[in-house]
Each structure stands twice: as C-alpha cells, then as structure tokens.
Amino acid sequence: MSVRLIVRTFSELCVTVGALIVLFVVYVLFWTGVKAADATEGQIDDLRSRWAQGPVSAPAPQPTPTPRTPDGRPPAPAAYRDGKPFAMLYIPRFGKDWEWPVLENTGVRTLQKGLGHYLGTARLGATGNFAVAGHRRTYGDPFKDFPKLRPGDAVVLSDGTTWFTYRIDKPPYRTVPSDIGVIDPVPRKSGFDGPGRYLTLTTCDPEWGSSHRLIAWAHLDATRPVSEGEPAAFHS
Template identity: 40%
Template sequence: MGGGSTAAGHEEGKGVVLPAPDPLTLLPLPDPPTELPPADPPTVPPPVDPPTDLPTDVAVDRPADARPTRRPAGPSVVPRARQAVDPHHDPGGRLPARARRGRRPDQAGRPYSSAALAARPVGGRVTRGLGEIMITAGVVVVLFLVYQLWITDILAARTQSDLRRDLTTAWAHRPPPPAPTGETGPPRAVPPVDLGEGLAVLRVPRFGADYAPVIVEGVSADALRRGPGHFPGTAMPGEVGNFVVSGHRTTYGKPFGRVDELRVGDPIVVEVADRYFTYRVTRSEVVDPHRLDVTYPVPEHPGIAPTSAIMTLTTCHPRFSARSRLIVFAELDQTTDRADGPPPALADE
C-alpha cells in the first residue's frame, strides 16, 4: 500500500510542487569529482648563494662569554655599495695614510669602550704622552728661536731709530762748552747721560757704511737690548783711560755680531756731538766671563795709572753661547772736529 502510493506520487508529480522535506532527514552528499581541473605548476625561486661574510657595520649577537670567531686571512667580501661609501674599507692597503689613520678599531665599527681603553698597555699610553710632550716642547723651542733671532732684531731696530732721533736733537741743542780756566782740565767731550740714553755713535768701516749703532749708557740687560752699552765708571770717548763698550752678538740687532772679523790696524770711529775719535785695533783675545781686569784703566794691569786713551769691545763667545768673552782692544789714533767733515777712516768708505 505504501509502495503504491509512492509510485502514484511519482507519476502524478509531473508539474506538481512537492511538499517540503523533513529537516531532520539528512540528504546524501554528492560524490566527489573523479578528475581535477588542470593547474599551473608552482614557480620556484632561483637558488641564492649564501653570504661568505658579514658587512663590517653589522653587529652579531654573541654570548657574553663567547670568543670571537677567527676569520680566514685575506680581504673580506664587502658589497660594492659599501665599498663606495665607506672610507675605512681598505682590504689591499691602497688608501693613503691620512685615510687609514681614521679607521675604526674593530671589524664591527664599534668604538673602543672605556673598559677597553683602560685595558690598553700602560707603556703605550706613557709613550704617547711623552711623544705629545716632546712635540709641544719642540714647537715652543722653535717659537723661542724665532723670537730671539728675528723678532728681537725688529724691536732693536725700532729702538735704535728712536735713540738716533733723540741723540741728534740733543746734539743740535747742546750748549757750547765753557772756556777752560786753567784751574781745571779741559772740558769733557761727552757729558754724562742717564742710564739707557744715547751717548755716542759707533762706526766701523769694515762692517759697512750702514753700520752706525747708537751707544747707550749702561750694560744692564735692559740697556743692552737697546744697543751696545758703555760700561759705567770707565773712561768716556776720547778720554785717557779705558773706554769699555759691550754688546750682543746674536740677538737684539747683533751690534757685535762681526767683531771677530776685526784685524789689527782696523779703524773704529766714535762720533759725539762735536768731534770724531778714531781708534785703531791693537789685539784681541778670548777670556773667561769673570775676567773684569780687561775693564781696568790699563787693561789687565790693576793699580797702574793710564797714560793713553784705550777702547775695549766685549761680547759673548762663541756665537750663540756665553761660555767665554771675546775682547778687542784699540788705541786712540786721531781726533777730528765734526765741522771739518768725516775723518779719513770714514772718508775712504
């Protein structure tokens, strides 16, 4: 009965809406397809060569107690872009010394830490410190020599120019000497002047026509920076006794730089306000710096009264040293008035 109803339902079901199926009834799943549609084969990327080395500016994390891995000898492989921008990369030592001087201390490019600096050998730090001190000392010595050999000459030239101007003015306004009275000796040709002031003009034909330094009064360090100095207490120019003059040989204008060239018979002319005194060299010698007997009225003969006018030049010896003194002695040969013109010794220049 039931089967017939089903068949009848099928026959009569053409174009007829069937009732809704029972939701509790499970429908059978369709069978899977027996054939799959064709698919494109997967694209496999080309193999990549593993890097042989790390760039020098990449830090590798390592355990704290791990030792650094030794690398084989030879230049490291660095990307071409890295080589173009990194001035510290120099595998073949082709960079100049100035470029290699700034290379970083390790391959990773990290600067030394304070602990690494403290671990450096003490000897290296001491050597570096001594080297810096020696370089500084060398610079100071060079500057000192420049000052002594050139700057002092410039300062002395300016001082001499001022002294010559003042001395010329003083001579132009010098009052006439008093007439002798018979009770006193002849008036002094050169009146006394203050320490450091101009006294006379020194001329030496052997040193050239332009050689004419102003002699100042005094032989202190300050006085000798101004020019050759007259030894206080000794005779004045042209007087009987010993007229002693000292001067620098290598600094402050080097007024006595060529004294060693003087020969026996060479003239030395001292110019004062109204006359010229011409001395002639008699001898020279090198003595100990403590030999003051060369400044006595009669050189090297203490207690002897002078009978002639003598001139003594003193300077350091050898050059650039104060170990000894070079002494040149001369004796007065001729006295002439300035109104009569230069003496023969200067006229022959």
C-alpha cells in the same frame, strides 16, 4: 692604559715641546731683532734730535773767559746720563751701514737698545780706557762679526761735535767673564805699556753662549771736528 694611548700621549707631548722650541727660536732669532731695531732707532733719533739743537756747523762764538772752579781748574764735563745715548759707534769693516748708539751703563735693558759704556771707565777720547759692551747674538746681533776685527781696523765714534778714530791693535782676545782687568785704565794683556787714550770692545763667546768673552783693544789715532766732515777712516 693601552699602548696606543701611551704612544698618542707621548706624540702629543713631542708636538707641544717641538712647537715651544720653534717659538723660542723665532723669538731669539727674529723678535729680539725686531725689538732691537725699534729701540735702536729710537736711541739714534734721540741723539740726532739733541745734536740738532746745537748745530755743530754753527759759527764759533766770540771768545769768552773759560769758567773755572774755585781752585782755578776748568769745571768737569757733565756726566753721561745713566741709560741714555751719548755717542754713535761705527766699524767700517762690518759694513757701510753698520752704526750703533752707545748708552751709559751695561745693564740688560740698556744692551737691548744698543751698545753700553762700562760705568767708571774713561770718557770718550779721554786719557784712560773707554770701554764698550755689546751683544754677539740676539737684539740685533751688533757684534756678530767681532772675530773679523784685525789690527789696524778703524773704530769711529762721534759725540755730535767730534769724530774719534781708534785703531785696533791686535786680534780679538778670548778670556773669562771674571777677567775685569780687560777694562782697566791700562788693560792687562792689551800690549799697552803705559797711560794713553784707549778703547776696549767686549762681547760674548761662543757665538750663542756666554762662558767666555772676546775682547778687542784699540788706541786713539785721530780726532776731527764734525763740522769738517767725515774722517778718512770711512773711505779707506
């Protein structure tokens, strides 16, 4: 085989590999974002459609006896539907247009549509730790600006009837993926010293890797009926 043929073959391989790399970069940087935008809009439309079926501004019904279980306790609220959206999450520091749906579970397909609620963690606004995961990069880059979070920042969620305003307690904490204690009811290293109504946000670190996790913890600061308008956190 002549030197010329070897050089030409090697050059063609380089061009092919280069083209594949470019296509992969386009897929990662552009196409996953397009797919995420479509999927996220679909989840938001689903939520708003469901909320519209029971307007939060409707007059309050006349008092009726509260249903009770056989042992006299109020019935447990309906479980979140696996893989389905149930809330919207807003972080004003990330911009006035930043909004993402929260779906139940943190599976691969779920996180391609929005943010995911860790199975087994607390319900929104309840005592315990309401824990949420999201991509740092790809699929819309929801938590691209995660390191910008600062103590006192608001994280606002809505389930269609109530606004829940949480406040970040400390700068993002970096740990390894195996540190599952970050989503405990009282997360280790969070600074919380007892039961409360907490929020944990998690994402990957470094920005284009997944060797570590960035964690932000917050506490429930205020609630407000949706019928009374947006919370002050949106305007502060």
